[in-house]
Amino acid sequence: MKKDIILKAENISKQYRLGQVGTGTLSHDINRWWHKIRGKENPYLKIGETNDRSTKGNSDYVWALQDINFEVERGEVLGIIGKNGAGKSTLLKILSKVTAPTTGSIKSRGRIASLLEVGTGFNGEMTGRENVFLNGAILGMTKKEITSKLDEIIEFSGCERYIDTPVKRYSSGMTVRLAFAVAAFLEPEILVIDEVLAVGDAEFQKKAIGKMQDISKGQGRTVLFVSHNMAAVKSLCTKGLVLVNGCVAMTGNVENAVNYYLSHDSESMNKKVFSSKYETNEFKLHEISLNGVGKLSDEPLNEYQEIEINTLFTLKDSSKSLHLTFVLNNDSGEPLFTFSHSNSNLKIKEGLNRVKCSFPQGFLNVGTYYLSFYVIEDAKSTLFVENDIMSFIIQEGERPIGSWMGKEPGFIKPKFEWSIKDN
Template identity: 55%
Template sequence: MNEVILKVENLSKQYRLGKIGTGTLSHDLNRWWHSIRGKEDPYLKIGDVNDRNVKGDSQYVWALKDINFEVKEGEVLGIIGKNGAGKSTLLKVLSRVTSPTTGTIKSKGRIASLLEVGTGFHHEMTGRENIYLNGAILGMTKKEIASKIDEIIAFSGCERYIDTPTKRYSSGMTVRLAFAVAAHLEPEILVVDEVLAVGDAEFQKKAIGKMQDISKTQGRTVLFVSHNMAAVKSLCTKGIVLEHGGITFSGSSDDAINYYLENSYKKSEIKLSDRIDRKGNKKLIINEIYVKNKDEVIVGEMHSGEYYKIIFEYEKKKEIDPKQLTIVLQFKNENDELFTTIATDELGFKFSEVKDKGSIEVEIPRLQFREGRYTLHYMVSEKLSFNTPHQIIDYLQDAFTLNVIRGDYWNSGVLNRPKGFIQEAFIKLV
């Protein structure tokens, strides 16, 4: 059984808001006076919850509050949460970039961190010199670094520019080199923040493959922060979800992702049932729209290539002939251009019953949308005969927003490029 390599107990981090140095002397003296009398720091008793959307009453905020978890050798822990949840702060504390306010961290072996683009690099120095500098920061000897430098340079793909100052590197090249150093100097624990998002799709695939190799083949531990749920799902064995500086869920990576997606789904401030800009005779009203994934979890984000159901909850006000019922869904892109349409009459679908209350489920076997935000417009209508126009029952524009993020549609290990429609195709060389 693998041993615990990292254990975090009652970890908290408090920050003082406002300009640095304003009034801190009096606070420091107050802390000192309490300390010499053997009393608790008075400022640990105050402080707001880490919620960036709410104006607080205190100058102090808890970026992290009472964090507890442990990681075993060879495990890959995914740390998930919205912007401002405390993910980067947690990694900085674990990496010893900043100290915790309270709590303890117990770890075995060397921790290598990749937190921000260019962290630990001197931009006046060349790529080769920065490999030695970064390796020394991570605790390696010059001989140890020299034995791996060729492998590091080859993995980074920056060989042509390796003797050029890194100030002339692009952000993607800097990330490539920094990751190559951190991954090849054999740390017991590798800490990786969202910085891989800066790299291109080919490098992301390469980096994820290297992290899988580090954990599975070498038995080393990886802590991985990302907003890309596809990457978390493919790489991580465990997951924790952070919200307002605290852990709200801990479990398998799949369960953590489902929990995060389910809780990131939030209803609009204006309920769909309260919208007054709808058109039609209102024989039937759509009261709510939401999306479920293959695990029947309501989600706020969708991934290209995955199964979803768009669910429309309705209430019937007057009798409707189900054979005449038609539903048309239009999806528009961020430029308000019509992207695609789903229509029941085009599909040849006929309804057999319209209940007093029920739901319409639109199944999407594999989502062919690329990354972006799409607005959904719907129209429920009656088609009395082939030659007569549709009689609108319930029509609403901008009824729902779909947030689509990149996925691996073809299971090729390459994330889809952003924007547009994924056309299914088969290619051969003849």
């Protein structure tokens, strides 16, 4: 069966010059022109470094994107994921024709509507109603077509009371509500959305996610969706594309793409093996790992799992009464709570020990956490301490379409007992 390809990216690369606005010096421009009239390649395409924001480079040129190739079928929802600075927004700007690629080409069939930043394409001096007509005209709609959809757009946005007020008076949330409604209801063949839903409140997120589902499944239109919210990506998207330092690391099933992205995040890990530095006369620490029950330590942890923390160590002297103690800290370095095996009936034997501690199902909220590790003797003397010995991420679990997709307040989510008492 022949594929119905609606969007195709071929060898897309984007080069930027660092530190200055423009393409560079006059000599660079003359050099480019001289090569061009002789039918030769731009000489500056051969230089430049990988798009890694965490390292200092030696070149004035950087490749924000390099050799991007993918295709999207009609009706697909493609989730584009990656760390900050990976090139996601640059790619969407090229796909939306806001900026041109340095090399490569984009082939699309149909209108593309983009929602890249809050207020993109809106004129602050014009009213919300006038901006609807302006954006519709930019998308190639006739005034009659826009008018037929106007009431639906206004109702969906929830901005009816302010629709004849200049957009510069709107909050960022109101602006993105109206912008999304325009992009969704004016029926583009391809809808491009870049993280703007994070600005909206819970009610708007539910409506927007549901509307995107309708657009793709019900109307057979194509959506390109960038988000750091993995629950929204997994719930909405059918396919995933992972960007790392401006290059495509993988494409495929959205579940596999999200797992790849989270498991290859070098800034955190669920398993750590320790060197001889973590050894005293009394004990030697070998390994700490975390996993969901029935899962491996290299699989992502989510908010609905029961989580096990396994500590592998050797006790050298059984006469010593040693206790393993952890402090769990949030990403701001604030301690959330302390837990120790001294509060259990567990007896550590001489030799190799593997001690397991389990957190109840759904106990930790979405976020990044840090473990500090202590070895305590006789419940009073600290023999060893290592702050932030390892970190781990709790990601969003599967949530039904239409439910709240954001992070709930707090760091833990204990399941308390609830009941109704008879009067």
